[in-house]
Amino acid sequence: MAESTIFQESEHTPWQELGGGLSRQVLGYNGQLMLVKVRFEKGGIGALHHHPHTQVTYVANGRFEATIGDLKQTVTTGDGFYVPPNVCMV
Numbered sequence: 001m002a003e004s005t006i007f008q009e010s011e012h013t014p015w016q017e018l019g020g021g022l023s024r025q026v027l028g029y030n031g032q033l034m035l036v037k038v039r040f041e042k043g044g045i046g047a048l049h050h051h052p053h054t055q056v057t058y059v060a061n062g063r064f065e066a067t068i069g070d071l072k073q074t075v076t077t078g079d080g081f082y083v084p085p086n087v088c089m090v
Contacts, residue, residue, distance in 0.1 A: 003030040046090050055083040
């Protein structure tokens with residue numbers, strides 16, 4: 001599995017458009033963990049998906065509803081959540 005460089009600089013990492021009002025910057029990653037910066041436009045909605053690796057999210061600002069497996073909760077600035085491998089999320 002590919003692995004990211006030790007340091008990631010946001011200004012040198014391209015944004016990828018995902019559709020539906022979402023875009024992302026893939027920062028640090030290996031076969032077990034991935035760090036991604038995600039930007040939602042107002043009204044943007046994510047698609048149901050899962051990853052083979054662990055995902056941890058920190059909400060830098062804003063508010064949105066997250067669904068992880070069978071759990072749903074609104075998260076806001078300063079909150080975070082953990083997504084185990086292969087668990088569906090939106």
